[in-house]
Amino acid sequence: MKVTLIIGAGGVSRVVVHKCVQNAEVFGKIVLASRTLARCEEIKSELPNANIEVAQVDADSVEELVKLISTCRADIVINVALPYQDLTIMDACIATKVPYLDTANYEHPDEAKFEYKLQWERDDKFKEAGIMSLLGSGFDPGVTNVFCAYAQKHYFDEIHTIDIMDCNAGDHGYPFATNFNPEINLREVSANGRYWENGEWIETKPMQIMQVWDYPEIGEKDSYLLYHEEMESLVKHIKGLKRIRFFMTFGQSYLTHMKCLENVGMLGIKEVEHKGQKIVPMEFLKTLLPDPASLGSRTKGKTNIGIIAEGIKDGVRKKIYIYQVSDHEKCFKEVNSQAVSYTTGVPAMIGAKLMLEGKWNKQGVYNMEEFNPDIFMDELNKQGLPWQIKELDI
């Protein structure tokens, strides 16, 4: 029987565990390991009939990880802890020769800058170990990369522009909360924006560029340009690309709260002295904000994430929109999580399923668009994330 090791026991992990259990014939025994054992036990208790073991691990320690991976004889490691742990978990996978998958690229805790460099640099080591590493198998990155690969394969000879459009129209009833880890979310959103055009990265001020987009099943929403990690790999792998941008919707209340928190220094990631104690403002803010995992039961509304691609097919210009709509309440009913965790956890499970089944199988470090998108697209339809394609007027 296969053994699937899942590291991290937060919002995304809960979905991954539920979905792996739904596909138990592929994943076999689940070992759920995280920093806080009680959070693993809580997830396990939701699935009393499933074959799940729990364990405590500090994923910042390669030594502890190697011991865990070896003792549980894992066939795959699904990393749904935080981006800070990507490198240690990858190194432990190299040492034990066990395939690796994650949903977000590496970030150093002391610098709000995420990039694939250090993960891509491990390509040779993964090849030497004879194993695969799949990076960014969430929704964005993840499904958005697969949508691009699918558009390239079936709809275009050359794609010239891509806009990735991410809308969460969910309402949790709090004046301010983040839908996934607050620290990671606020670091991403408060950073300068960046997009890629004609071979160069162009930097913008946070929220400087906005467009209104009419999201099917949701309606028109202000969408702001952000830097997002999937662009770094897509510019390497999409043929003929001239421009790629990423947009995310934010309500006015979210933006006003964020600006205010930023202005008073609460988004700081460097230690400050407070009554003789050292604290990191952003970490303290995380303590105050609602736990994203607790938003599930209160969130209503939908998410819609997709890509708009424009380019040439047989000499004719064309434009298509591929998107996926999820409903927060429906997700909660199925796996006790809201749609942001659901839309991340399901693709993580699908990526791992294709790896275990040998359908996505290469040695080295890869991004999602480097594999056959068709089988992933089929799985999305089967596993709870059905998608649509529309041809748009130019």
Ligand code: NDP
């Ligand atoms: P949470 O904060 O809810 O969960 C993170 C989990 O990791 C927690 O259980 C935490 O433990 C555990 N953890 C943190 N540090 C360590 C450590 N040193 N050792 C062991 N366990 C540790 O985050 P989410 O579930 O919201 O997000 C999980 C990942 O998914 C993140 O990397 C995030 O960036 C990514 N993501 C990707 C998306 C995509 O579309 N690609 C979208 C949304 C998220 P503890 O319980 O003790 O705090």
